[in-house]
Amino acid sequence: MSTETIIYIIFAGLVSLALAGFMYGFRSKQKGTLRWVFFALRFVVLFAILLLIINPKFKSETYTIEKPKLPIIVDNSYSINELSQSENALEFINSLKENEDLIEKFDVSFYSFGSDFGNEDSLSFDEKNTNISRALSEANELFRNQNAPTILITDGNQTLGSDYEFSSATYGNKIYPVILGDSLKYTDLKIEQLNTNRYAFLKNQFPVEVILTYSGLEAINSEFIVTQGAATVYRTSVNFSENETSKTINFTLNASSVGLQKYTAQIVPLANEKNKTNNNKQFAVEVIDQATNVLVVSKLVHPDLGALKKAITSNEQRTFTVKNPSEATSVLNDYQLIMLYQPDRSFASVYSEISKLNKNTLVFSGLQTDWNFLNKIQKSYLKEASSQNDDVQAVLNTNYGTFAIEDIGFSNYPPLHTEFGALSISVTHEVMLKQTVNGIETGNPLLATLEANGRRDAIWDGEGFWRWRAHNFMEQESFQNFDDFIGNLVQYLASNKRRGRLEVSAETFYYNNTPIKISAQYFDKNYVFDNRASLEISVKNIETNVQTVFPMLLKNNYFEVDLNSLPAGEYSYTVNVRGEEIASSGNFSILDFNVEQQFLNANVEKLQRVAAKTNGNAYFINEANKLVDTLLADESFKNVEKAEQKVVPLIDWKYLLALIVLALSAEWFIRKYNGLI
Known part of the structure; x- marks a missing residue:
């Protein structure tokens, strides 16, 4: 407590004493003991009120023992x-x-x-x-x-x-x-790792790589076999010894029919093996008839193009090609989606051909974009660009309903570079990512999807998103979140399929040691996402006929269910909207593989x-x-003794308020008892 505060308290005491003395010493009609009681009570009240006005601060120190x-x-x-x-x-x-x-x-x-x-x-x-x-x-x-x-x-x-x-x-x-x-150490043969593509194209061959390991002292012979149903599709002999404990086998299999193709890989176990579970492994490949071909038109060499290629080709269903504007014009019809990276006047013929073919596009703009050209060549959006640059970040629009999108931490991603100016969109659109500067929304879209005249387009106003992919890896030790985000965007833009009121997203097969999730979106009659709906999924095991119903939980702009509790097997499912005669059905497989059973x-x-x-x-x-x-x-x-020092203002001391109330109440009761009021 400072010296100044102490002086104020002394002065308050003298003032309280003087006022109480004036009221019950100089002007009071009471005599004897009653006079001094009133004097003391009034002094307490006045002094306490003045103390609250001064509000001195006291230091409080507490000690705790921490184990x-x-x-x-x-x-x-x-x-x-x-x-x-x-x-x-x-x-x-x-x-x-x-x-x-x-x-x-x-x-x-x-x-x-x-x-x-x-x-x-x-x-x-x-x-x-x-x-x-x-x-x-x-x-x-x-x-x-x-x-x-x-x-x-x-x-x-x-x-x-x-x-x-x-x-x-x-x-x-x-x-x-x-x-x-x-x-x-036990004698053991094991399929250490099996690598293959998730997708293959019809009438092509797909590669398979298998790593086999051996733990033991004797030289042994065995056989590695791959079967599909009752048919053997690959077979080879393998030899191991104390010094040769691993082998890598590379081979190809034919993708001869469309759909999910399931295989079982096996290394024939030894008679004295303790763990034979790790001798088998199931894997599957989905054979598709046609790939989604993506073309990027760019005259620049930029790290963003590398990030796009890695993200898009992480799904084997998609191919990725880069061409400059002069090369691209004649081949546009071979691709389902055209990406235009920072277009300028050299893109004029590309835009003319896109208009003739009515191709879907994704435009990336940045510091090298010619907005004067872009504003004239198309009528969907307009940007009043200036010569100044701006660093902008993104925040997900949680009301975005065109397709299911998960917030992967966009607001924490590094800023993108763009030209300063307002971007306005004149056709039917939805903003997926909003633009922010220093955490404040600017009102401009960073990424928006557009639908007009039977086409699907998107505008991404910012360069440098390769840093997003790198940041995603630093945070998650994986590129998967970013790659899935780009993959969902490409999947939507590469298709002109008319959107239904109930859209379900599910894989055709899952491994049972990975997340098994199915998502869905439900739209009202105006094709606006309806978050008030109640969705449920009925899952039936085809082999046992056991049927289970799960509620689907709302997550921002989509519903999702986690089916990791299901055992391996073949399943059919139906997603229903309660109160509506709308449903969507499909099938999926869960392949049995428990990595935790591989250890001896x-x-x-x-x-x-x-x-x-x-x-x-x-x-x-x-x-x-x-x-x-x-x-x-x-x-x-x-044990550690810790001292905690707190500065407590007197106004927080509730006992002083109680003292004032008690003193005033006592004076009132005494006066009432003595007939003075």
């Missing part, structure tokens, strides 16, 4: 069951929860992980993937700058994410792995290296009690 944190992270994946370690894991976790010495010394918290990381509510050991690197990263964020040794209960076998051995190098606390499983033992060496890098120790599950003794004996894990 060191002890996060316990448990692998909840199916491989724990496969290695027969689930009971051992549960028994150890229960012993930790009941250890009073451990709870007294540490602030213990439990987490579990599979594909994702979260609180440990109940352990089922049925997660289809393991992402140890994500679990360690999330725990590191939760306990950053805290004394928090981490117990990692796992078999060390990871199926998703970056290598956790390297990511653990940045972990700020000691990691104590508890190893579920053993390090014994724990990855002991890697977990031991992780422990060493973080100055921790690794323990097998049968010696886990030693870990508890180590933690209890380690003097570096001590």
